[in-house]
Amino acid sequence: MPIITQQKSAAVVIDDAKCIAEKGCTVCVDVCPLDILAIDDGRKKAYMKYDECWYCMPCEADCPTGAVKVNIPYLLR
Amino acid sequence: MSASDIKTEIVETDLLVIGGGTGGPMAAIKAKEANPGLRVLLMEKANVKRSGAISMGMDGLNNAIVPGYATPEQYVKEITVANDGIVHQKAVMAYAQGSFPMIQYLDRLGVKFEKDGSGEYNMRKVHHMGTYVLPMPEGHNVKKVLYRQLRRLQVSVTNRYMATRLLKSADGRIAGAVGVNTRTSEFLVVKAKAVVLACGAAGRLGLPASGYLFGTYENAANCGDGYAMAYHAGAELANLECYQINPLIKDYNGPSCAYVTGPFGGYTANNKGDRFIECDYWSGQMMLEFWRELQSGNGPVYLKMDHLAEETISEIETILHTNERPSRGRFHAGRGNDYRKRPVEMHISEIGFCSGHSASGVWVDENARTTVPGLYAVGDMASVPHNYMLGAFVNGGIAGADAASYCESVDMAAYDEGYLAAEQERVLAPTRRDDGLTPHEMEFKTRRLVNDYLEPPKVTAKMEIGQRRFAEIREDLGQLCATDPHELHRALEMQSILDCADMAAAASLYRTESRWGFYHLRVDHPETNDDEWFCHTMLFKDEFGRMSHRKREVAPYVVPVEADEMAAYHQLRVKTPVAAE
Numbered sequence: 001m002p003i004i005t006q007q008k009s010a011a012v013v014i015d016d017a018k019c020i021a022e023k024g025c026t027v028c029v030d031v032c033p034l035d036i037l038a039i040d041d042g043r044k045k046a047y048m049k050y051d052e053c054w055y056c057m058p059c060e061a062d063c064p065t066g067a068v069k070v071n072i073p074y075l076l077r
Numbered sequence: 078m079s080a081s082d083i084k085t086e087i088v089e090t091d092l093l094v095i096g097g098g099t100g101g102p103m104a105a106i107k108a109k110e111a112n113p114g115l116r117v118l119l120m121e122k123a124n125v126k127r128s129g130a131i132s133m134g135m136d137g138l139n140n141a142i143v144p145g146y147a148t149p150e151q152y153v154k155e156i157t158v159a160n161d162g163i164v165h166q167k168a169v170m171a172y173a174q175g176s177f178p179m180i181q182y183l184d185r186l187g188v189k190f191e192k193d194g195s196g197e198y199n200m201r202k203v204h205h206m207g208t209y210v211l212p213m214p215e216g217h218n219v220k221k222v223l224y225r226q227l228r229r230l231q232v233s234v235t236n237r238y239m240a241t242r243l244l245k246s247a248d249g250r251i252a253g254a255v256g257v258n259t260r261t262s263e264f265l266v267v268k269a270k271a272v273v274l275a276c277g278a279a280g281r282l283g284l285p286a287s288g289y290l291f292g293t294y295e296n297a298a299n300c301g302d303g304y305a306m307a308y309h310a311g312a313e314l315a316n317l318e319c320y321q322i323n324p325l326i327k328d329y330n331g332p333s334c335a336y337v338t339g340p341f342g343g344y345t346a347n348n349k350g351d352r353f354i355e356c357d358y359w360s361g362q363m364m365l366e367f368w369r370e371l372q373s374g375n376g377p378v379y380l381k382m383d384h385l386a387e388e389t390i391s392e393i394e395t396i397l398h399t400n401e402r403p404s405r406g407r408f409h410a411g412r413g414n415d416y417r418k419r420p421v422e423m424h425i426s427e428i429g430f431c432s433g434h435s436a437s438g439v440w441v442d443e444n445a446r447t448t449v450p451g452l453y454a455v456g457d458m459a460s461v462p463h464n465y466m467l468g469a470f471v472n473g474g475i476a477g478a479d480a481a482s483y484c485e486s487v488d489m490a491a492y493d494e495g496y497l498a499a500e501q502e503r504v505l506a507p508t509r510r511d512d513g514l515t516p517h518e519m520e521f522k523t524r525r526l527v528n529d530y531l532e533p534p535k536v537t538a539k540m541e542i543g544q545r546r547f548a549e550i551r552e553d554l555g556q557l558c559a560t561d562p563h564e565l566h567r568a569l570e571m572q573s574i575l576d577c578a579d580m581a582a583a584a585s586l587y588r589t590e591s592r593w594g595f596y597h598l599r600v601d602h603p604e605t606n607d608d609e610w611f612c613h614t615m616l617f618k619d620e621f622g623r624m625s626h627r628k629r630e631v632a633p634y635v636v637p638v639e640a641d642e643m644a645a646y647h648q649l650r651v652k653t654p655v656a657a658e
Contacts, residue, residue: 002512003558031127033298034291035237035259035563050563053288054297055404058127072408075289076328 010048018067028059090118093269097121098129098458100473101275109230117138134217136400149173175471189215199341246490251451259566276303278457284425284524301577317584321431327424331402347375379420438463445476461564513558517565
């Protein structure tokens with residue numbers, strides 16, 4: 001069967017103004033136990049790439065600039 | 078893409094530890110302390126800094142055996158009784174004796190435990206019989222402390238490699254393991270004299286009621302890889318029918334947490350606000366009473382704290398919202414839940430395997446050895462019951478020290494090249510298809526069927542349907558498609574989950590009695606049958622590759638338990654006063 005993609009809401013929100021990924025920071029991506037965050041190649045900012053969040057919060061706690069906010073995924077809210 | 082197109086690196090070590098959460102790092106640390114010259118490699122699917130069940134820390138020890146409060150003998154007796162007698166007491170005793178030295182060790186490393194004004198550990202009672210709970214209101218730094226010690230002792234760490242299969246030699250010894258990078262799909266083959274499996278619980282087995290695949294009680298990375306690897310390596314797994322099922326905050330799926338709130342006066346209540354269980358300690362019988370209450374007109378069940386004083390509630394909030402699962406406060410805020418105003422709705426969790434709270438797992442003896450020479454298992458995936466975080470540390474330490482001396486006594490074993498090539502083909506198969514089925518939908522379907530057919534109350538005919546449906550999914554693996562390394566990682570996890578689903582069904586069908594309260598409640602075999610089933614059940618892959626079973630005798634107790642004491646956990650329901658005539 002062909003594979004299709006579907007839109008999802010991202011529970012983990014990154015404040016681009018505070019994110020310093022363009023300076024080489026990858027802390028949130030590094031610490032995520034589920035490996036769901038990534039740095040956008042074009043914008044050089046972190047973002048939630050996969051809807052697989054355990055809302056455990058190392059990304060938010062370890063971010064040096066306070067750019068990451070973990071929301072409870074909508075299905076659980 | 079074929080195996081030859083993908084880079085394969087081969088490295089050699091003495092001891093390979095798979096899993097960098099709780100027990101794994103401690104195994105590596107204690108192996109290095111036993112023999113600083115030993116080459117120790119820690120392989121982790123995520124990042125050791127923040128991986129595993131205690132990624133954000135821990136709010137307390139649930140099984141601390143502190144002199145003056147409890148003895149190892151008392152603890153062994155309590156755990157024996159809480160598990161209907163089916164325990165390998167020597168392993169529980171090894172834990173119990175190592176418990177206090179490990180607390181002191183962690184304390185020296187900088188882990189903070191609650192102490193009273195005179196510097197003594199501030200113990201609380203939650204269990205039915207003894208006093209074993211030690212709060213950790215500042216327990217958020219556990220992973221940092223472990224990481225520092227790993228660095229100090231020069232343990233080698235490889236992050237983002239998921240182990241897929243163990244390697245063995247022709248004579249049946251452990252020879253290493255195959256890992257695949259979750260971001261590049263490159264292989265890492267590790268040759269090792271001994272392997273410690275520390276891969277955590279099988280926490281992605283049942284589907285949470287929310288339907289969110291990753292809204293599990295366990296860290297969702299702990300999806301049962303360790304159970305699957307041990308099974309395929311020929312190790313025996315014990316009592317898998319004794320599921321993990323926990324009373325949790327509904328939808329949030331985190332602990333509610335009676336261990337934290339209980340000593341402060343919080344308790345589990347029904348919709349009348351009344352207590353219905355005498356003891357909030359998680360046991361099969363407690364879960365049975367919890368489930369009965371959910372089914373009754375007195376449901377749902379709540380965690381009640383609204384009768385407590387403001388300063389008490391603030392203290393509970395500080396503990397619960399800054400350790401272990403700090404997003405709990407955010408969840409409550411979104412729902413308008415306030416511990417002061419109304420009780421919090423609780424629910425029953427999805428099923429899983431986890432010895433941390435129940436009694437199943439890869440069989441280990443008192444030295445953390447599995448039935449495969451050179452293979453150890455520790456933490457939530459090993460068979461030592463009710464082990465929690467401290468048990469993972471203690472048994473991890475036992476495994477590390479034992480493995481260090483084992484490594485000195487054996488040569489490096491040679492693995493089977495043909496097996497490795499076949500495993501690389503199995504791993505990469507989903508990358509060869511341009512279309513087909515996604516890992517997410519195959520995982521969702523497997524886990525939905527686990528809920529439909531394997532959840533207690535267990536019914537023979539339903540579990541057999543479940544087995545047939547799992548077999549259909551296994552045939553569909555030929556269509557499993559992964560479009561990038563991340564998806565491949567999920568595709569491999571999905572296969573571990575399917576293996577665990579098959580093991581859960583087979584183990585539950587083998588034991589034709591009911592035991593451990595709700596964990597193994599078989600409606601068509603409702604009685605406990607000690608004559609035939611006072612034994613461990615062992616599940617293993619036989620020489621023809623079939624899932625097989627055998628009974629293992631319960632070894633003679635090192636701490637005797639009288640028959641009348643054995644029933645202590647069977648009477649957990651609050652007795653209803655007789656109405657006045």
